[in-house]
Amino acid sequence: MQEVKTVARTQEKEKDKIEISQYILQKVPREAEVTRIEYEGPMLAVYTKRPEILVDQSSIVAEIVGVIRKRIVIRPDPSVRIPEVEAEKITRELIAPEAEITDINFDPSLGEIIIETKKPGLVIGRNGAVLQEIIKKTKWRPHILRSPPIKSKIVTHMRHYLHSESKERERILRTVGERIFRPKTYDVGDIRLTVLGGAQEVGRSCFLLKTRESSVLLDCGIHPGSNRPFESFPRFDSPEFQMDSLDAVVISHAHLDHCGLVPFLYKYGYDGPVYCSAPTSNLMTMLQLDYLDVANKQGVAQLYDQKDVRECVLHTIPLRFGVVTDIAPDIRLTLHNSGHILGGAMVHLHIGEGLHNIVYTGDYKFGRTMLLEAAATEFPRIETVITESTYSGPDDIVPSRVEAEEAITKVINQTLERKGKVLIPVPAVGRAQEIMLVIDGYMKRGMMKEAPVFIEGMISEATAIHTAYPEYLGREVRHSILHEEVNPFQSDYFTIVDHPRQRSSIMDGDPCIVLATSGMLEGGPVIEYFKTWASDERNSIIFVSYQIEGTMGRRVQKGIGEVTMMDNEGKMVALSVKMGVNTIEGFSGHSDRRQLVNYLTHLSPKPERIFVVHGEKQKTINFAGFLDNKAGINTVVPAPLETFRLL
Incomplete structure (x- = not known):
């Protein structure tokens, strides 16, 4: 019986494809010499021996798209391409x-x-x-x-x-296209959301959306602050999750707590697409490779290897903001700016023909920064919102950006005046570039004492990726790079540390500022500087990003006076922390309590239901209660492994 159904579906799919192809051939001028029409990922590719004709007569393609409601791309036939x-x-x-x-x-x-x-x-x-x-x-x-x-x-x-x-990329795109445009077996309905990670915690974000027809994974991250498997990785042991029925993975942004485990899926047989913005594709690959490198150096078992990361690259389909894309027979995806990091996206899913609409926010910033524009607030339709709540506690009201800039300037100036050195642990993506812009701007205006600024770890590579996508940056930085040909990331104040052997002269040298990864003191070059400078009270460490519970950064931030670390000979030693410990709030790529409330109450249109995730347990419960009572929106705090029927 199953074989009969499979044959019937294949026949129906071929019939649909033939009808679409016939319509396209009727509309396309014969002199274009169309050779074939193929599904290619989320698009239909029209191969032609004379592509210049269709490129020149773009109105013909636009008319076809309006009728068949599928994206079309014109491809030159391989037989006519010159070497x-x-x-x-x-x-x-x-x-x-x-x-x-x-x-x-x-x-x-x-x-x-x-x-x-x-x-x-x-x-x-x-x-x-x-x-x-x-x-x-x-x-x-x-x-x-x-x-x-x-x-x-x-x-x-x-x-x-x-x-x-x-050739393998061509196979993947064809396979993805065939799966997306397969005939529907069932009417749209029974929309279910299952939490595989990221509920009542910050880390391992992973949410499974299922309809009768399709299955889509929203993010697939790790928990940087946990070493226990059931708390470190998404709960793929859930009966709701089935690898072989997964249609697509959508990644909101490149931080490891949202994308760190995607290659794991390919190791265990997933052959489908990953959708994200183009910057996210590059940044995600960079951070996944670094994750493997750090795990290898620390002697930690690796859940996947570089081959799996390469498979992820081959299967990734980058999308521009605002472009509506079919990702399953009954689901369309649109990415919108989240204001969190470069390429960070809010995920809008349109299910059925207007049946249900979901906005998964990922992490977002509802406020302009030097680096990025504020998160998008307008969507065609919204019934359900899945929102982060990292800084959703009643006391999570951070200073304005100007106050934060003045605060970090004050700490840096005081440290340099007492001949100390400044260590700023930063995630390579986002906060590093934001702080670089602040330091460059304040030093140029004479408001911050001039001193060498050393850029360590992956920051320089992440910054290079930022400059590759200026259209995703905030308007001032974008204008500076594109029209004034002034790149603030290449300031004369900055020196890139190209090799570890340069560190000893920096650590023993004159007062300076070091920006180094990782942002939570969980490995990376920042550890070398911290071990050398921590015991000198003239020095300062400045935290400018969120420190996940369980990380070294969180412990130092809380004021621990002594930490145990491995020395250069591999022995565990006690390290006294006497350097000034400062937390400058206001630079985070997350929204604070006020911004979260303003965002969720200003969404257009107003959602019917909100799921509060990506936050510490008590904060999410408190925040959900506030939204439910004050904003009049049905708000839910899900727990790991819970499944909710949305429709």
Whole structure:
């Protein structure tokens, strides 16, 4: 019986595809010479021997999209693409030298020639004339990128890897497309939410959304502050979770408590897509590889390896903010800015034809910062919201950004005046770049004492990724990089620490400021500086980000006078903490209590129900009660492994 159903579904799918293909062929000019129409991830790819015709007549494609309600991309047929070496030569001849091309790469799986240039406008040409010539003469479709001020190793390596595995990438995209556009077996309904992690705690965020037809995972993180398996990783032992029925994984942002366990899924057989923003894809890969490196150095068992991270790269489909994308037969996804870190997204899921709409906030900041714009508040429809609540306690009212900037300036100035050194543990992504902007700005204005600022660990690579995506940054920084050609991340005050051997001279040298990972003193180069400077009361450590319960950072932040650490010979020693310990609130990428309330009460449209997650247990309970009573919104505090029927 099951075999009969499978055959019937396959036949129905082929019928739908044939009908769509026939409609497209009717609308497309015959001279475009369409060779085939394929599902390609969440899009339909139309392969043609003369792609320039359809690119030039974009209104035809727009009309087709309006009717079939599926995204379409025009691909040059592989049979007409000229060899890459020749295509690059022709492309360079067509583009004026003034455009300052910095790199040219190819993506055979998409038929794209990727052109990095300092002046994209000159590559595009008036009304796209240069692009048209490139398509016509090379039969490769140009993808224009602005050259980043700082070159990213991760971005470069990921492009090269995708190029080398283009055939496998093609297979993955076809498989994903076939699964997305399969015929529905059931009517839409029975929408269920299961908590696999991230409820009444901060860490291992993971939520499973299921309908009768589909299964989608929202985030898949680890708990940095726990060593107990049932508390460190999502509860994949839940009977609701079945790997072989998983349609998609959606990642809100690149912090490890939201994406650290995604490669684990590929190790155990998942072959489906991961959806996230383009910056998140790069940052996620960087942090996952670093997670493996730190685990290896600490002798901790690794749940996955670099091969699994590479599988994650191959299966990741980056999306732009605001683009509606089919990810399952009955679910559409749209990402919106969350204001938390670069590429951080709020996840909007549209289920059925207007049947139910969910906003999963991930982590968010409802307030502009130097680095990013505030979180988006307007959505087409909302019935259910799943919100973080990290700083949702009644006393979690943080100072304004200006007050925070003045506070960190005061601590730095006082420390430097007494000939001390300043250590600022930061996550490589987000807070590091924010603090860099503050230090650069205040030193330039003469409000902060000038001193060498050393950038340690992955911060420089993360910063390079930031400069690769200026369109995701706050308007002032974006304008500075794009239009004034001034990159504040390359300030003369900053010195990148390229090798560990440089540390001894920094640690023993003159007063300075060091920004180093990790932000919670759980490994990384910050540990070396902390061990050397902790016992000197002239020095200061400044915490500017959230310290998860159970981490070394949390213990030091609470005022512990002595910590046990491993010395350079591998022996455990007691370390006296006499340096000044400062916590500067206001730099967090999370919203405080007021911002959370303002955000949730200003959402448009008003939600019917709110699930409060990603917060310490008592805070989530208190916050849910407040929202329920004061805002008049049905609010729930879920527990791990609980399942809720949304419809």
